[in-house]
Amino acid sequence: MRARALLASVLALALLAAGCGDDDTRRLRSAGPPSPVASGALPADPAPAATPRPTHDTPTATPLRPLPTAPPAGLRRTTGVHGVALTFDDGPSPVWTPKVLDRLGAAGVTATFCVVGAQVRRHPDLVRRIVREGHQLCNHSWQHDIDLGRRPVAEIRADLLRTQRAIRAAVPDAQVPFYRQPGGRWTPEVVRVARGLGMRSLHWSVDPRDWGKPPAETISKRVHTAARPGAVVLLHDGGGDRSATLAACPGLIADLKTRYGVVGLR
Numbered sequence: 001m002r003a004r005a006l007l008a009s010v011l012a013l014a015l016l017a018a019g020c021g022d023d024d025t026r027r028l029r030s031a032g033p034p035s036p037v038a039s040g041a042l043p044a045d046p047a048p049a050a051t052p053r054p055t056h057d058t059p060t061a062t063p064l065r066p067l068p069t070a071p072p073a074g075l076r077r078t079t080g081v082h083g084v085a086l087t088f089d090d091g092p093s094p095v096w097t098p099k100v101l102d103r104l105g106a107a108g109v110t111a112t113f114c115v116v117g118a119q120v121r122r123h124p125d126l127v128r129r130i131v132r133e134g135h136q137l138c139n140h141s142w143q144h145d146i147d148l149g150r151r152p153v154a155e156i157r158a159d160l161l162r163t164q165r166a167i168r169a170a171v172p173d174a175q176v177p178f179y180r181q182p183g184g185r186w187t188p189e190v191v192r193v194a195r196g197l198g199m200r201s202l203h204w205s206v207d208p209r210d211w212g213k214p215p216a217e218t219i220s221k222r223v224h225t226a227a228r229p230g231a232v233v234l235l236h237d238g239g240g241d242r243s244a245t246l247a248a249c250p251g252l253i254a255d256l257k258t259r260y261g262v263v264g265l266r
């Protein structure tokens with residue numbers, strides 16, 4: 001009896017899916033629990049069309065400045081001490097950030113979270129947890145505009161301030177001592193604006209390219225090979241499926257702890 005009922009509902013679903021329009025597809029999808037990947041991806045703004053976007057949200061009509069041929073002065077790439085630092089970019093993500101925080105807590109280390117303003121606005125509770133557990137915050141722009149440094153200075157400033165305000169709305173007395181330019185596409189202008197807002201420009205010295213979603217072992221191996229005393233390691237807790245980064249964390253952290261020690265950035 002149960003098998004027949006199951007068969008009937010499977011058939012009904014199949015018929016619905018086969019002949020359905022968009023509405024049915026949406027209804028079918030919304031019936032099940034959200035998949036980790038779907039909810040881990042950066043969600044669309046809830047009402048992008050209804051609210052007029054502020055000017056700094058849209059690319060300016062002004063032509064972009066060219067990127068400098070050499071990185072500008074004033075980028076921080078090392079911890080300044082023997083220990084190495086971990087940095088996690090593009091969150092907070094409701095799927096991955098809590099798990100990363102769990103791993104860091106289990107290992108007894110702290111890290112720096114380079115947060116995206118739009119994500120901060122959606123998940124202020126996660127920013128509170130990051131701060132509560134002793135980690136450092138870094139401004140990573142409002143919506144991860146990799147060309148931000150090439151835009152007019154007023155737009156750069158408005159973007160960084162908007163992100164700063166979202167962080168302070170979550171944690172009123174939050175310290176945000178660092179800014180990290182999305183894509184590492186630094187310009188002297190963005191470094192100067194960040195400094196004017198009290199933030200040092202934080203780059204990195206080890207990039208295991210976890211954004212390309214290699215297997216966890218590859219991420220660990222790349223960090224192991226490239227790490228030196230004082231290294232700043234770039235990892236990601238947001239912006240997509242971070243299961244490989246998460247899986248790499250315990251081994252990678254244990255390795256760095258043994259060889260150099262893991263320190264928070266100061």
Ligand SMILES: [Zn+2]
Nearest residue numbers: 089090182183
């Ligand atoms: Zn990023």
